Amino acid sequence: MALNIVLFGPPGAGKGTQSERLIQKYGLIHLSTGDIFRANMKEETELGILAKSFISKGHLVPDEVTINMLKEEVLKHPESKGFIFDGFPRTTVQAVALDEFLATMNSSIKVMLALEVEENELRERLMKRALVSGRSDDADEKIIQNRINVYKNETAPVKTFYEKQSKFISIDGIGTIDEISNRIYGAIEKN
Numbered sequence: 001m002a003l004n005i006v007l008f009g010p011p012g013a014g015k016g017t018q019s020e021r022l023i024q025k026y027g028l029i030h031l032s033t034g035d036i037f038r039a040n041m042k043e044e045t046e047l048g049i050l051a052k053s054f055i056s057k058g059h060l061v062p063d064e065v066t067i068n069m070l071k072e073e074v075l076k077h078p079e080s081k082g083f084i085f086d087g088f089p090r091t092t093v094q095a096v097a098l099d100e101f102l103a104t105m106n107s108s109i110k111v112m113l114a115l116e117v118e119e120n121e122l123r124e125r126l127m128k129r130a131l132v133s134g135r136s137d138d139a140d141e142k143i144i145q146n147r148i149n150v151y152k153n154e155t156a157p158v159k160t161f162y163e164k165q166s167k168f169i170s171i172d173g174i175g176t177i178d179e180i181s182n183r184i185y186g187a188i189e190k191n
């Protein structure tokens with residue numbers, strides 16, 4: 001059975017950093033919808049131009065566009081031992097679509113790991129990250145606040161979706177990178 005993990009958390013929770021650790025440790029394929037959108041924006045593809053109009057405001061890219069893109073990425077890796085879904089699903093519609101899609105491949109999500117970090121800490125981390133990330137959506141306080149609000153209103157309910165399937169695990173996202181990685185490994189190995 002593939003080790004498919006949803007790595008969940010608000011913007012600035014450390015999903016990208018922890019994904020890098022998980023890729024190395026478990027040999028998984030990392031799919032970050034944010035990274036894929038940014039690559040398309042850089043190449044100025046049709047998808048990138050569309051995504052930019054939402055991302056630059058701190059809004060979500062529409063579900064249909066995001067889901068189709070994600071499916072295409074998964075299908076590029078038929079031999080994968082499993083995927084880390086980073087930044088996806090961000091709405092309940094996306095979560096349902098992911099379950100249905102994985103089921104067509106006789107696969108499923110094993111666990112959702114939710115990095116929990118309180119709001120003030122997130123704001124501070126994102127402002128700091130802006131200095132090195134080059135991401136315009138990190139550099140503007142209003143856009144950061146939009147992203148946090150979108151997380152609370154549209155994305156946080158996705159936890160309930162996985163809770164109902166007994167797949168939800170909360171991870172304290174405060175501490176050193178190593179401490180948080182160890183919490184994540186512990187959670188994966190217990191399940």
Ligand code: AMP
Pocket residue numbers: 011033034035037054055056058059060061062063066086087088089090091094137147
């Ligand atoms: P991230 O790198 O995960 O913080 O994502 C950056 C931005 O890309 C988000 O603020 C959204 O505008 C967009 N985005 C990333 N993933 C998704 C998704 N699953 N659904 C909709 N929009 C997304």
